[in-house]
Amino acid sequence: CKEYDFRQIETKWQSFWEQNRTFRANEVANDGAADAAKPKYYVLDMFPYPSGAGLHLGHCENYAITDILARFKRAQGFNVLYPIGWDAFGLPTENYAVKTGRHPADVTRENVATFKRQLRSIGVSYDFDREINTTDPHYFKWTQWIWLKLFERGLAYVEDKPVWWCPALGTVLANEEVIDGKSEVGSHPVERRPLRQWVLRITAYADRLLAGLKDLDWPDSTKRMQAAWIGRSEGTEVEFDIEGVAPDEARLKIFTTRVDTLYGATYMVIAPEHPLAARLTTPEQRDAVAAYTRAAASKSDLERAELSKEKTGVFTGSYAINPANGKHVPIWVADYVLASYGTGAIMAVPAHDERDYAFAKKFGLPVVQVIARKNAIEATAADGDADALPFCESGDGLHLINSDDCNGLTPAEATAALQNRFAAEGRGKATAQYKLRDWLFSRQRYWGEPFPIVWVSKTDYAAALATAKTANLPLPPEPVTATFDGEERYALPLPASALPLELPKVQGYEPTGTGESPLAAVTEWLEIWHEPQTGKSVPASEPRPAPHWVRARRETNTMPQWAGSCWYYLRYLDPQNADALASPEALRYWSTPDLYVGGAEHAVLHLLYARFWHKVLYDLGLFPTDEPFTRLFHQGLILGEDGEKMSKSRGNVANPDDIIAHYGADTLRLYLMFLGPLEAMKPWSPRGIEGVYRFLQKIWRECLDGEGRPSAKLNDSQPDNEAFLRVLHETIRKVGDDIAALRYNTAISQMMICANALQKAPHVRRASIKLFLQVLAPFAPHFCEELWERLGESSGSLATAPWPAYDPQWLERDECKLVFQVNGKHRGDALVPKSIGQEDAVALAKAHPKVASQLEGKTIRRIIFVPQKIINLVVA
Numbered sequence: 001c002k003e004y005d006f007r008q009i010e011t012k013w014q015s016f017w018e019q020n021r022t023f024r025a026n027e028v029a030n031d032g033a034a035d036a037a038k039p040k041y042y043v044l045d046m047f048p049y050p051s052g053a054g055l056h057l058g059h060c061e062n063y064a065i066t067d068i069l070a071r072f073k074r075a076q077g078f079n080v081l082y083p084i085g086w087d088a089f090g091l092p093t094e095n096y097a098v099k100t101g102r103h104p105a106d107v108t109r110e111n112v113a114t115f116k117r118q119l120r121s122i123g124v125s126y127d128f129d130r131e132i133n134t135t136d137p138h139y140f141k142w143t144q145w146i147w148l149k150l151f152e153r154g155l156a157y158v159e160d161k162p163v164w165w166c167p168a169l170g171t172v173l174a175n176e177e178v179i180d181g182k183s184e185v186g187s188h189p190v191e192r193r194p195l196r197q198w199v200l201r202i203t204a205y206a207d208r209l210l211a212g213l214k215d216l217d218w219p220d221s222t223k224r225m226q227a228a229w230i231g232r233s234e235g236t237e238v239e240f241d242i243e244g245v246a247p248d249e250a251r252l253k254i255f256t257t258r259v260d261t262l263y264g265a266t267y268m269v270i271a272p273e274h275p276l277a278a279r280l281t282t283p284e285q286r287d288a289v290a291a292y293t294r295a296a297a298s299k300s301d302l303e304r305a306e307l308s309k310e311k312t313g314v315f316t317g318s319y320a321i322n323p324a325n326g327k328h329v330p331i332w333v334a335d336y337v338l339a340s341y342g343t344g345a346i347m348a349v350p351a352h353d354e355r356d357y358a359f360a361k362k363f364g365l366p367v368v369q370v371i372a373r374k375n376a377i378e379a380t381a382a383d384g385d386a387d388a389l390p391f392c393e394s395g396d397g398l399h400l401i402n403s404d405d406c407n408g409l410t411p412a413e414a415t416a417a418l419q420n421r422f423a424a425e426g427r428g429k430a431t432a433q434y435k436l437r438d439w440l441f442s443r444q445r446y447w448g449e450p451f452p453i454v455w456v457s458k459t460d461y462a463a464a465l466a467t468a469k470t471a472n473l474p475l476p477p478e479p480v481t482a483t484f485d486g487e488e489r490y491a492l493p494l495p496a497s498a499l500p501l502e503l504p505k506v507q508g509y510e511p512t513g514t515g516e517s518p519l520a521a522v523t524e525w526l527e528i529w530h531e532p533q534t535g536k537s538v539p540a541s542e543p544r545p546a547p548h549w550v551r552a553r554r555e556t557n558t559m560p561q562w563a564g565s566c567w568y569y570l571r572y573l574d575p576q577n578a579d580a581l582a583s584p585e586a587l588r589y590w591s592t593p594d595l596y597v598g599g600a601e602h603a604v605l606h607l608l609y610a611r612f613w614h615k616v617l618y619d620l621g622l623f624p625t626d627e628p629f630t631r632l633f634h635q636g637l638i639l640g641e642d643g644e645k646m647s648k649s650r651g652n653v654a655n656p657d658d659i660i661a662h663y664g665a666d667t668l669r670l671y672l673m674f675l676g677p678l679e680a681m682k683p684w685s686p687r688g689i690e691g692v693y694r695f696l697q698k699i700w701r702e703c704l705d706g707e708g709r710p711s712a713k714l715n716d717s718q719p720d721n722e723a724f725l726r727v728l729h730e731t732i733r734k735v736g737d738d739i740a741a742l743r744y745n746t747a748i749s750q751m752m753i754c755a756n757a758l759q760k761a762p763h764v765r766r767a768s769i770k771l772f773l774q775v776l777a778p779f780a781p782h783f784c785e786e787l788w789e790r791l792g793e794s795s796g797s798l799a800t801a802p803w804p805a806y807d808p809q810w811l812e813r814d815e816c817k818l819v820f821q822v823n824g825k826h827r828g829d830a831l832v833p834k835s836i837g838q839e840d841a842v843a844l845a846k847a848h849p850k851v852a853s854q855l856e857g858k859t860i861r862r863i864i865f866v867p868q869k870i871i872n873l874v875v876a
């Protein structure tokens, strides 16, 4: 269509918006009472990692969803905060820097520029004045500041622990970055290795993180995944006496979720790393246990816990005494019991646990059934009615057998009885365990936030303290004791006034391969004289500036990429603030996002970590509420044409730049939103895109003549015909409702019906067309701005026009689901007014991407229309 020149139009309006800063969110403090009185609406995207590959269609989908909502909310009179920024620390950029020798900051800058150009080209209405970048020292100053708060509250600690070491990446990875024993990035093999690590005590918040889920307006599946990750198990701790060991000297404590099966415990297992392992091992068994323990050390928890894994283990030579029946049962070491869960020891009940059963069978240990169906005859395995073992059922209709005085009780009754008995004896108690582990929070890489601490020896610190006292100086901050390469040292926090602690320039970005980051090679930065009161430093090679300065070594670990994304939604509220992460006024006015949109792949980690930090900020009194994201929405994945996930290796990636060049951004936006329900997974098809493109062209031609001036159809001197008015007002109502409920695809079908009504109407009033453009504008903003202007609107941008009201007298309330078929096969459906006629129904069906692709190169032979039900296109 020669007249609808989307290239020229889109560029024109993008510059207009930019020059006029049309989408600037009003400041809280600076703007007058009028804006403060406006209700706020904060809509947030999960900010992107600016990779070298640029934007993909999934980003476009995500940002189109929020942009449409942001434009709608502005029109409704909200003061809208709709910001964007860059989650720019992290591995891919650093790996690229390693390869090319370029500074990661330079690489980041280029990638950000590409992303920004692409974002502008899709017409997203971000307030770019609030752009943030996690790698900017003005930003990470506050990431470090929050970390200091965690440190002060004892929520950050150092531990030498076995961690995932990836030889190829030369770094340690978090559990979450290891998938099936390979690194998530690059799929390299990983192994276990002990290293000095910073760890965050997220487990202290496990209960609150779990309880808080209840009130969140989040997809259920995501809430379930987080709950499972936190993994609260209700159970019982029981202490078993050890044969030949006095109970007050040592007892073996186990955690079980099935204390009702206690009479069926025929052996015990401790983890190879269990603190009692050496003590329980008899001299005859020492070599075997030692060999076994060595072998287990190289395995991951994941491998060890694998259900189907061949069970291995060795006998310690010792026995425990079952407190229920006094029987002596052997204690084994086996790696299917993890040191990091529960108490690192279990009572094994092979009759009722799959892993214990497999183990008992392999090592010839006894199997005693103690739970049975009530109606099943207590019988030998030979009897047809016996429960098949292992019998892992729970629930109703069960009772205890072979359990002395507990016989006949239900599992719940037995659990209560045994818990009471052990509580009275001081031998056990009801308790809960969590799957959640503390959060391994260091990386041995360059491109991350440095930790705002220094390491000092205890004697040096004591000397500095004494000097400060005699010289009447402020005292140094409180240090925390930690083991540093086998020696007790102090981790001394920098004072907040010394932040940000920036990254030094380095020669190369390769990991050192020793477990330390490239920072370990920057001696000038690393080894310093440090003034504890101010955080000032000079290289240790220089003379000590004053006696209260202390010899120190900086931390060479950096923070993981998650750090910056844990609190970024707060920085948008007040991004330039140099004195606080955000002002109290900004925090109060904008509060947390009203809607957060992003991929379901972040269901656990990012969303859990951010909730944790937010709760800490809440506890510090910095924030009035303790959940960051009260409403969350996941957009569905856009698949390749083949229905597979888009990926470079499959060669099925559609590039947004190409589509925009071909059809324009407005068409791309409409098309992405029309593909199906926003939360659904949907395959991309370039064919269906023609339908929405024609939809825009049709509107264009109805509104303008060949010269691009208002068309002869526009007639303000006559009232509109009723048929058109009915569709128009129904459209205003429905689009408003649908946007608010994130049902964009049905909003678009309604607008298509409206475009057909417009086409059929003999004449229309300009004011009516404008109403239509106003509701279409959030979806196709450039297109609508242009028509709005050409239809004689001189009062500036359509983006600032209020949302139109519908006239209830024209409303058609009754809707029905119309099914689209091609040759009798279901290809889609839409919610439409019951009064819809055949012509509109056909037009709507044809515009549907899945129908459109079926019509390609075919001729429609017959149309079967069953009003309010089906439109079937018979093609050949």
Ligand code: ANZ
Binding pocket: 233, 255, 256, 257, 258, 261, 336, 337, 338, 339, 340, 341, 342, 343, 344, 345, 346, 347, 348, 349, 351, 352, 353, 433
């Ligand atoms: C006896 C028993 C009998 C168990 C039975 C289960 C079924 P969740 O639900 O995951 O919390 N267990 C406890 N600590 C363990 C550890 N460190 N490593 C491996 N397994 C461990 O599972 C709790 C159950 O897992 C516990 O209850 C224990 O086995 C085992 F019919 O005790 B059970």
